[in-house]
Amino acid sequence: MSNEVSNANVVPASICVLASSSWARTPSAVLVAINDRYADIDEVLHAAAGADDELRTLWQTSERQRLTGAERVVANLRAKATIRLPPKAATDIVWVLTAPDQLRRLVRVRGWPLQRYERWLTGTLRSQLL
Numbered sequence: 781m782s783n784e785v786s787n788a789n790v791v792p793a794s795i796c797v798l799a800s801s802s803w804a805r806t807p808s809a810v811l812v813a814i815n816d817r818y819a820d821i822d823e824v825l826h827a828a829a830g831a832d833d834e835l836r837t838l839w840q841t842s843e844r845q846r847l848t849g850a851e852r853v854v855a856n857l858r859a860k861a862t863i864r865l866p867p868k869a870a871t872d873i874v875w876v877l878t879a880p881d882q883l884r885r886l887v888r889v890r891g892w893p894l895q896r897y898e899r900w901l902t903g904t905l906r907s908q909l910l
Contacts, residue, residue, distance in 0.1 A: 808901045811878055812894055819884035826881075850875035854909075863909050873908050877901060 822842070829836040854870045857863055863870050876882075878901070886892045886900070 808898050808905070812883065812898045812901065815878075815880045815883040816887070816894060819880040819888065822880040823884055846878070847871070847875050850878065857909060861910055865909065870909055874905065877905060877908075 825835060825839050825842070829839040850871045851867075853874050854863065854867055857870075858867065865873070882901075883897060887894060887897050892900075
């Protein structure tokens with residue numbers, strides 16, 4: 781496992797999609813699909829991170845990768861549109877709103893359909909950033 785944990789330069793595919801040029805046309809569909817599959821794993825990994833050093837490192841690496849991806853999303857958006865926040869604040873918003881736990885809570889716990897969650901995420905990101 782330590783080989784996987786040490787690779788801090790890998791960015792999750794979901795964030796790469798958001799950073800791509802198609803983000804404005806398909807804001808969150810791929811992210812939602814990926815997080816739908818990953819949200820439960822993320823919850824277990826986060827909980828287990830408190831009891832195991834290797835799992836803690838793995839979860840922390842995943843969070844750093846998500847932050848790097850959020851920075852890429854913001855940089856890409858800034859190249860195409862006016863973002864009304866400083867880059868660090870915009871990055872924080874993308875990072876927190878695209879967390880797998882957001883989907884888990886709204887879809888799994890509160891019963892939102894995926895389509896509603898996707899519309900909410902897209903609208904929220906746009907209203908906060910643009």
